[in-house]
Each structure stands twice: as C-alpha cells, then as structure tokens.
Amino acid sequence: MAAIAPVPAQSRLLMSGNEAVARAVWEAGVKVAAAYPGTPATEMLEVISTYPDLYAEWSVNEKVSLEVAVGAAYAGSRSFCCMKHVGMNVASDALMTLTLTGVAGGLVIAVADDVGLSSSQNEQDSRYWGRFAHLPVLEPADSQEAYEMTKLGYELSERFQVPVILRLTTRICHVKALVTVGERQEHVGAGFKKEPARWVMTPSGAARRLPLMFEREAALKAEAEVSPLNVIEAGSDRRLGFITSGPAYMHVKEAFPEAPVLKLGFSSPAPIDKCRELAALCDEVVVVEEVEPLLETELKAQGIALRGKDILPRIGELAPPVLKAAIAKLRGEPVPAVTAVAPMQVFPRPPTMCVACPHLGVYYTLSQVRNITIAGDIGCYTLGAGHPWNALDTCISMGASMGVALGLDKGRGESDKDKRILAVIGDSTFLHMGMQGLLDIVYNQGNVTVLLLDNRAVGMTGGQNNPGNGLDIHGNEAPRVDFVKLVQALGVKPERVHKVNPYELPVLFKAIREEVKVAEPSVIITDQPCVLTEAYHKLKPFTVMDDKCTGCGNCVEVGCPAIHVTRREKAIKPNGREVDLNFVRIETAACTGCGLCVQPCAPDAIVHAETVVPINILKKH
Amino acid sequence: MSIATTNILVVGIGGQGVMTATEILAEAAIALGHDVKKTEVAGMAQRGGVVSSHLRFGPKVLSPQITPGTAHVLLGFEAAEAMRWRHMLVPDGIALMNTAQLTPPVVDLGLYDYPADPVGSMKDSGCRVVAFDAMAIAKDLGDIRLGNTVMLGAVADHLPFSADILLNCILQRFARKGEKVVEQNRKAFAAGRAAVAATAEVALA
Ligand SMILES: Cc1ncc(C[n+]2csc(CCOP(=O)(O)OP(=O)(O)O)c2C)c(N)n1
Numbered sequence: 001m002a003a004i005a006p007v008p009a010q011s012r013l014l015m016s017g018n019e020a021v022a023r024a025v026w027e028a029g030v031k032v033a034a035a036y037p038g039t040p041a042t043e044m045l046e047v048i049s050t051y052p053d054l055y056a057e058w059s060v061n062e063k064v065s066l067e068v069a070v071g072a073a074y075a076g077s078r079s080f081c082c083m084k085h086v087g088m089n090v091a092s093d094a095l096m097t098l099t100l101t102g103v104a105g106g107l108v109i110a111v112a113d114d115v116g117l118s119s120s121q122n123e124q125d126s127r128y129w130g131r132f133a134h135l136p137v138l139e140p141a142d143s144q145e146a147y148e149m150t151k152l153g154y155e156l157s158e159r160f161q162v163p164v165i166l167r168l169t170t171r172i173c174h175v176k177a178l179v180t181v182g183e184r185q186e187h188v189g190a191g192f193k194k195e196p197a198r199w200v201m202t203p204s205g206a207a208r209r210l211p212l213m214f215e216r217e218a219a220l221k222a223e224a225e226v227s228p229l230n231v232i233e234a235g236s237d238r239r240l241g242f243i244t245s246g247p248a249y250m251h252v253k254e255a256f257p258e259a260p261v262l263k264l265g266f267s268s269p270a271p272i273d274k275c276r277e278l279a280a281l282c283d284e285v286v287v288v289e290e291v292e293p294l295l296e297t298e299l300k301a302q303g304i305a306l307r308g309k310d311i312l313p314r315i316g317e318l319a320p321p322v323l324k325a326a327i328a329k330l331r332g333e334p335v336p337a338v339t340a341v342a343p344m345q346v347f348p349r350p351p352t353m354c355v356a357c358p359h360l361g362v363y364y365t366l367s368q369v370r371n372i373t374i375a376g377d378i379g380c381y382t383l384g385a386g387h388p389w390n391a392l393d394t395c396i397s398m399g400a401s402m403g404v405a406l407g408l409d410k411g412r413g414e415s416d417k418d419k420r421i422l423a424v425i426g427d428s429t430f431l432h433m434g435m436q437g438l439l440d441i442v443y444n445q446g447n448v449t450v451l452l453l454d455n456r457a458v459g460m461t462g463g464q465n466n467p468g469n470g471l472d473i474h475g476n477e478a479p480r481v482d483f484v485k486l487v488q489a490l491g492v493k494p495e496r497v498h499k500v501n502p503y504e505l506p507v508l509f510k511a512i513r514e515e516v517k518v519a520e521p522s523v524i525i526t527d528q529p530c531v532l533t534e535a536y537h538k539l540k541p542f543t544v545m546d547d548k549c550t551g552c553g554n555c556v557e558v559g560c561p562a563i564h565v566t567r568r569e570k571a572i573k574p575n576g577r578e579v580d581l582n583f584v585r586i587e588t589a590a591c592t593g594c595g596l597c598v599q600p601c602a603p604d605a606i607v608h609a610e611t612v613v614p615i616n617i618l619k620k621h
Numbered sequence: 622m623s624i625a626t627t628n629i630l631v632v633g634i635g636g637q638g639v640m641t642a643t644e645i646l647a648e649a650a651i652a653l654g655h656d657v658k659k660t661e662v663a664g665m666a667q668r669g670g671v672v673s674s675h676l677r678f679g680p681k682v683l684s685p686q687i688t689p690g691t692a693h694v695l696l697g698f699e700a701a702e703a704m705r706w707r708h709m710l711v712p713d714g715i716a717l718m719n720t721a722q723l724t725p726p727v728v729d730l731g732l733y734d735y736p737a738d739p740v741g742s743m744k745d746s747g748c749r750v751v752a753f754d755a756m757a758i759a760k761d762l763g764d765i766r767l768g769n770t771v772m773l774g775a776v777a778d779h780l781p782f783s784a785d786i787l788l789n790c791i792l793q794r795f796a797r798k799g800e801k802v803v804e805q806n807r808k809a810f811a812a813g814r815a816a817v818a819a820t821a822e823v824a825l826a
Pocket residue numbers: 036037038039062084086087090121378379380381398425426427428429430453455457458459460461530
C-alpha cells in the first residue's frame with residue numbers, strides 16, 4: 001500500500017482495533033514495524049505501511065519479524081511487531097531470551113488471540129507469555145483503548161526497558177468503534193551502544209541478567225497495583241463482583257451494569273492487592289477471563305475465594321447471554337431463555353475456494369489418485385480436506401507438512417506399506433517454515449513428493465505480497481525467490497523438480513503419477529497466481545450447452561463454486577447399475593474462463609459463452 | 622418508543638459486500654452523533670462463507686455483539702442466510718430480505734438441500750418480512766453491483782433516522798467515481814426503498 005496523508009489529530013474516526021493500534025504506532029514515532037500476516041492481526045501492519053516516516057516490512061515468519069523489531073529496539077529506536085496467537089509460538093524462542101536483555105528503545109508486541117476460532121487452527125491464551133517470559137501485558141477492551149494502550153505501552157517499555165505485550169482478541173482487532181486520535185511525536189533513537197554484558201546472552205551473561213528480570217517484574221507488579229489502567233467501578237449491587245479484562249469487560253458491563261467490577265488493563269504481573277480490594281467490596285467474586293483460568297488460578301493461590309471456570313465455559317467468547325446464564329445458575333435462579341424462536345435449520349456454508357482458484361486443479365487431480373496419503377499445511381489449500389476433493393489428510397501448524405510427511409514415510413504401519421506419501425504446501429508457508437522441513441526430507445532421504453503451490457501470494461490472509469511474488473509491502477519491486485533454484489539448493493535433484501501449470505490437468509496428473517513412483521524426494525511446483533491478486537487475468541467465461549450435457553457430474557468434482565447443479569436424475573446403465581445424474585449450469589458472470597471444468601467434460605458440453613460452439617483447444621490429450 | 626441501543630444485523634455471504642453496507646450504515650449513525658460499534662463474524666479470505674455483520678448504535682454502546690433475540694432489523698442479502706439468522710430478531714422485529722438464492726457447493730454436491738420456501742418459512746416463524754429481488758432490481762438498473770445500494774435503500778425507512786442521511790453517506794462514498802455513478806446509486810437507493818414500500822403495502826391490503 002502507498003503512503004497516505006494521515007488524518008489530523010482530534011478527529012473522531014470509526015476504526016477497528018487493528019487500525020487504532022496502527023495509528024498509535026505511527027503517533028508514537030515508531031521507526032520499524034515488522035510482521036508476518038495472520039488473522040485477526042494482519043491489518044495492523046497493512047495499515048501501518050500506509051503511514052509515512054517509518055519502515056514497515058512483511059517478514060518471512062513471526063520469529064524473524066520479532067528479531068527485526070528487537071534489533072531496532074536495541075538501536076534505541078521505537079519498534080513494533082504483531083502476530084496472531086500462534087505466531088508467538090514461532091517467535092517465542094527469541095522472546096524467552098529477549099526478556100533477559102530487555103530493550104533500549106520502546107518495543108510493543110501485539111498478539112491477537114482468535115477467541116472463538118473464526119479463522120485459526122487452535123484457540124490459545126497469549127496472556128501466558130506474560131507469565132512465562134515475565135513481561136508486562138496490556139489488554140484493551142475496545143478500539144479507543146487499543147489506541148491509548150499502544151502509546152502507553154511505549155512509555156512503559158522505555159521506563160522499564162522491557163518489551164510490552166499488547167494482548168488483543170478478534171473482538172478487538174475486527175470491531176470498529178469511534179476513536180479520538182492525536183498528534184504524532186517524533187522519537188529519535190540514541191543509536192546502538194556496545195554493551196556485551198547486556199546484548200550478548202551467554203550462559204554467564206544470562207545468569208547475571210536473571211535477577212534483574214525478577215527485580216523488574218517486582219517493580220512492574222508495584223506499577224500494576226497503582227496503574228490507572230486497573231480500575232475498580234464500585235457499582236451498587238454488591239452481591240456479586242467481577243474481575244475481568246479485554247472485551248469480556250464490555251460483556252460484563254452489558255450483562256450486569258450495577259455490579260462492582262475490577263477492570264484490568266495492565267493485567268500482568270497481576271495486581272493481586274487490587275483484586276483483594278474488589279473482593280472485600282462484594283459478597284462473592286467471579287473472574288471473567290478469555291480463555292484460560294489464568295488469573296483465577298493465581299488469585300486462588302493467594303487465598304482469595306472466587307469463582308471462575310467452574311461456572312463459565314472454557315471455550316470461546318464470554319458474551320452477555322453466556323454470562324447471564326452462568327450467573328443465574330450460580331444464584332439458583334431460572335436460566336433466562338435466550339430467544340423466543342429457535343434457530344432455523346439451514347445447510348452449512350463453509351468458506352470455499354474461489355472461482356477458478358489455481359488450487360482447484362491440484363485437488364481435482366489428487367482426488368483422482370489412489371493409494372496416497374497427503375500431509376497438508378495451512379493456507380487456502382487446507383480446504384482441499386473438504387468436499388468434493390477429500391484430498392488432504394493432516395494439518396497442524398505452518399510448515400508441518402514436510403516433517404509430518406517424512407514421519408509418515410519413516411513410520412509406516414501395516415496398512416501403509418504400499419502407500420505413496422505426498423505433502424502439499426503453499427508458497428508463503430514454504431518460505432515461513434517449510435524450507436527447513438524439505439531440507440530434512442532431503443538430508444534423511446525421505447520418500448516424499450512435495451506439491452509446492454506457488455500462487456504468488458499469501459492467499460488465506462488476503463493476498464499479501466511475499467518473497468514469492470517479488471513485491472514488497474508497498475507493492476514496489478523486490479528480489480523474487482526462485483523456487484526451482486531454491487529447492488535444488490536444498491538438495492532435491494534437478495530431474496525431480498517440475499514446474500507445472502495447475503490448469504493443465506493432464507500435465508499435472510502425469511507429473512504426480514510419475515514422481516510418486518520414484519523413491520526419492522521430489523517437488524512439483526505450480527505457478528499460477530491467486531485469482532484475487534492483480535497478477536491474475538480473466539479469460540472468456542464458459543457456459544453449459546444443455547442439450548449436450550449428459551449429467552455425468554465430472555465438472556462438479558472440480559469444485560469450482562461457479563458450477564451449479566440444476567437437476568438430479570437417476571439412470572440405469574446398460575450393465576444394470578443405477579447411477580446419479582447431475583445436470584449443471586455455469587454462472588457465467590462468475591466464471592473467469594480458467595478452463596478447468598472443460599477438461600473432464602467428455603461430451604464437450606462446456607463452451608465459451610459468447611460462441612456457444614464446442615471448442616477443443618483446452619483438451620490436449 | 623425510544624430505545625437505548627439500536628441493533629441492526631446485516632447478513633449474507635462473503636464477497637456480497639455485507640461488511641461495506643454495514644460500514645455505511647455505521648457512518649450514518651455517526652453522522653447523527655451516536656456512539657457506534659460494528660463487528661462481524663467472517664471466516665477467511667476466501668469467498669462464499671457465512672458473513673454476519675453487527676451494528677449497534679445509541680448514546681453509549683458497550684458490547685459490540687448483537688445477541689439472539691435482540692436485533693431490531695435483519696437485512697438479509699441472501700434468502701437462506703436471512704433464515705439462518707432469523708432467531709436474532711426481537712419478537713416484533715422486521716426482516717428485509719433479498720430473495721436471491723446462492724447455492725454453496727455442499728448443496729450442489731447433493732449433501733444438503735436448499736430450503737424450499739425461504740420467504741414462506743420466515744413469515745411462518747412470526748416475524749414481519751419484506752422480500753424483494755435486489756439482484757433483479759440492480760440488473761434492471763444496468764449494473765449488478767448496484768445490489769448493495771438497493772439493499773441499503775430497502776432498509777432506509779426502517780431506521781431510527783431519516784433515509785436522506787443514509788443516502789448522503791452512500792453518495793459521499795461514490796463521489797470520487799463521478800456524477801454518473803452517483804446518479805446510478807441514487808436511483809438504486811430509490812428503487813430499494815420503493816420495492817420495500819410496494820411489498821409492505823401489499824401485505825397490508
Ligand atoms: C504461525 C502462523 N502464522 C500465521 C498463520 C496465518 N496463516 C494461515 S495460512 C497462511 C499463509 C497462507 O499462504 P500460502 O501458504 O501461500 O497459501 P495460500 O493461502 O496462498 O494458498 C497464514 C499467514 C498461521 N496459521 N500460523
């Protein structure tokens with residue numbers, strides 16, 4: 001994205017939490033901002049990159065992004081790094097020692113938890129990193145607070161020379177609310193000062209820093225006890241009080257406007273005395289926290305009697321109806337009915353791959369190959385596990401397809417003896433964490449065929465640029481990685497590396513069938529762009545000639561959402577077997593003419609809409 | 622009747638412009654000096670999934686989520702999606718729904734059925750329903766992309782503020798695109814309003 005002139009101070013703007021954080025980062029005079037995309041955190045860096053006077057980058061993974069931010073903070077500049085919750089798992093190796101060195105310039109690390117799993121492979125609670133790494137955690141409850149706490153985070157970071165974790169959730173990142181913005185304040189870093197005892201963590205150096213870390217933690221705890229971010233609202237109905245943080249605070253206020261509440265904005269290290277103060281105010285206390293019973297456990301260990309996950313769900317968001325039901329039960333009152341009308345039964349509508357997505361051809365082909373196990377990875381192509389392909393057998397974490405495939409190969413059980421093992425991985429995922437896994441396959445001589453789906457974008461998170469498409473975060477030209485050379489450099493034999501067009505089904509099929517037969521690592525790289533990027537060019541759309549369509553249903557198996565079944569029939573074949581017939585139409589306005597569905601259509605019923613004449617060009621046999 | 626917070630639920634599928642429409646409604650509420658929160662549950666970047674966008678406005682809005690049984694207006698961009706979220710309405714709530722039916726691959730593959738009569742089911746469930754074909758209206762106006770503005774026109778007379786405020790917010794968005802686009806959207810807005818007014822009259826008669 002190109003730089004734009006920021007709106008003036010004092011404006012009240014409708015901003016998502018992500019946009020609010022981005023604005024605050026710019027106002028705080030941050031010099032370096034780095035991230036790897038991940039829902040719900042992605043827009044923070046996207047928006048930051050539109051502000052002037054700072055350096056922003058898409059890093060290849062979260063660990064690198066944190067390290068870039070750390071370097072800038074060591075140099076005395078203010079820096080920023082953001083990621084989705086699982087990103088911190090990747091970055092944590094750096095984080096766990098960063099806590100010993102601390103920082104010179106302010107560093108805020110925004111971590112966004114996907115509470116409710118709208119778009120993630122797990123649900124985890126990033127507040128633990130504050131405890132694990134002995135770092136302060138700030139938890140905004142809406143966009144305005146996200147904006148303010150980001151700026152406060154830089155002050156706190158520099159005062160205590162400590163990286164600050166800004167804990168967000170999907171309900172902060174993606175909720176739009178009004179924010180009053182302020183002025184930008186220039187911040188000039190002092191420059192890097194050589195100080196090996198501080199910046200070089202050897203065992204003896206680290207041992208000397210450990211006590212300092214605990215001293216800092218004690219000082220931060222004292223700060224949290226008096227912080228204006230931790231406030232008690234006395235309320236009028238003292239029967240039940242709440243200790244809460246983040247978006248759960250809004251839900252508590254909505255459900256129990258009269259109750260005493262301790263709202264924690266500066267939640268780690270936990271201000272235990274403040275919690276005692278709230279407990280003294282009311283007959284009973286409930287800790288309302290998303291997701292884990294973290295504070296609850298700490299407070300119980302301090303001898304404070306309270307309720308928490310014994311009455312509240314362990315999973316998902318603690319929205320007002322959830323809270324009301326739990327509290328009614330606690331009080332022995334009837335649980336309020338949620339609605340007068342029960343939800344109607346409607347089919348599920350899972351996200352689909354886009355019309356003409358280059359992954360469609362890959363999964364259509366894989367669904368036709370027998371006797372294979374496919375280790376999958378994370379990206380749009382994870383949808384290959386669903387209908388109609390059912391052609392992806394595992395998915396755990398980014399880059400895992402490589403190691404899992406090797407393990408499936410080396411750990412073959414009775415029924416796997418003759419199975420061919422494949423791995424499917426996207427370009428961005430390969431560059432994020434897959435390369436090392438492929439090196440491991442090569443080094444340990446695994447029998448794995450890797451499908452590297454290069455669609456020149458981080459499709460899943462909205463088509464961000466990456467080293468695979470040779471464009472930087474602003475869309476300017478940048479060095480582009482050459483996947484063929486890269487996998488060869490990792491040791492895959494040149495004759496085992498193929499680059500194929502995923503819209504040419506016979507070529508793709510041949511490449512897969514041949515490579516799975518060879519007991520060596522091989523890589524098949526597809527090379528067509530994600531249809532949502534500028535690199536994609538539409539072709540002439542297709543239509544179905546009703547009189548020619550035999551209802552064989554082959555085109556439906558491609559899985560393109562532009563193909564719709566209009567009519568189902570049953571027919572008896574000459575051999576007496578009953579078959580289902582599916583007659584189809586193509587939504588011509590949506591079809592981009594990729595030609596995939598044309599290829600398995602034997603009677604040539606699919607033709608260009610404008611000609612309505614059968615064509616054979618795409619059918620190279 | 623004055624209500625503390627107005628809850629408007631806009632639903633449809635990814636790629637239909639549900640979130641943009643809600644954003645424009647939010648801008649109109651802000652123009653009137655309301656506190657506003659807007660949130661949605663939308664999955665991944667891919668198209669075709671369920672999208673529900675929540676808009677809450679009033680003197681002070683706390684939780685951004687509309688909870689079941691509390692939406693005052695349900696604006697459905699797709700027929701089955703309106704059904705999916707019907708239970709979110711208050712008992713005397715109104716559903717303004719596009720009759721267009723977009724079938725997902727799971728229906729095309731024969732794994733699930735598309736509801737036989739979405740409008741009828743909605744009516745049977747006891748809420749007030751106004752149904753119209755926004756796609757056909759947009760097509761008649763010469764551009765299917767006007768469907769969004771038709772939908773906003775449809776909801777315009779069911780908001781606690783005047784339709785002109787909403788219209789202004791829409792036209793402002795398109796101002797950069799030139800007079801012709803502005804005019805088209807003005808017409809689409811009027812057509813959406815008219816479609817709802819006409820259907821509502823039939824219902825009364
Ligand atoms: C550690 C981690 N970081 C980020 C994400 C979010 N995420 C999921 S898939 C993906 C990348 C997908 O890109 P690519 O591999 O190129 O596949 P595509 O979606 O383009 O098909 C990202 C960033 C994640 N799930 N885990």
